[in-house]
Amino acid sequence: MPALIPTEFTARITWLGQVPMEGDNIRSQAVEALDIGWGGPEGERHGGITRPSCSRVTSQHKRGTEIANVRQLCLMSAEELAEIAESLKLPVVDPQLAGATLVLEGIPDFSHLPPSSRLQGPDGVTLVIDMQNRPCHLPAREIEVEHEGHGKSFKTAAKGKRGVTAWVERPGHLAIGDTLRLHIPDQRAWDHLGAARKG
Numbered sequence: 383m384p385a386l387i388p389t390e391f392t393a394r395i396t397w398l399g400q401v402p403m404e405g406d407n408i409r410s411q412a413v414e415a416l417d418i419g420w421g422g423p424e425g426e427r428h429g430g431i432t433r434p435s436c437s438r439v440t441s442q443h444k445r446g447t448e449i450a451n452v453r454q455l456c457l458m459s460a461e462e463l464a465e466i467a468e469s470l471k472l473p474v475v476d477p478q479l480a481g482a483t484l485v486l487e488g489i490p491d492f493s494h495l496p497p498s499s500r501l502q503g504p505d506g507v508t509l510v511i512d513m514q515n516r517p518c519h520l521p522a523r524e525i526e527v528e529h530e531g532h533g534k535s536f537k538t539a540a541k542g543k544r545g546v547t548a549w550v551e552r553p554g555h556l557a558i559g560d561t562l563r564l565h566i567p568d569q570r571a572w573d574h575l576g577a578a579r580k581g
Contacts, residue, residue, distance in 0.1 A: 507554025
């Protein structure tokens with residue numbers, strides 16, 4: 383019995399980028415298309431089958447521990463980026479400054495999609511959503527470089543709107559203008575989620 387439900391929700395890719403291997407900032411470089419392998423986009427700093435653990439999982443692993451890489455891609459919503467820009471009193475927030483891999487348009491409340499949802503592209507390329515991406519100081523720093531006085535407010539403006547991290551279930555090709563279909567787990571929310579969060 384299938385465990386994932388294909389939905390009628392789709393998203394169109396409006397922007398693609400990758401963080402180059404060299405350098406120490408989070409900025410991504412805009413591209414027209416991406417070849418996606420098992421380790422994520424080719425030539426991407428966040429790519430690979432494994433990665434050193436970071437601040438997202440310090441409750442589970444000492445920083446720097448080698449773990450499976452479920453943060454191969456950073457997916458953001460065009461609608462949520464516009465909301466962040468409005469909060470920052472900027473005309474736009476360039477997704478390069480946030481280190482985005484994909485910017486998608488068309489799925490509401492994007493940053494709160496259920497973990498383990500899939501986004502599937504035209505050739506079958508499939509991305510698995512791991513979890514919500516938390517705002518951090520790295521995009522804030524890059525925004526401040528380009529828009530002095532605005533970067534320090536990024537973490538607050540982007541709370542619940544920073545997009546999601548994802549990993550590759552099936553390799554393939556993505557290009558600007560491609561449409562991805564959302565598939566969600568056939569599972570209700572856990573009854574004890576509220577109690578667990580309070581713990």
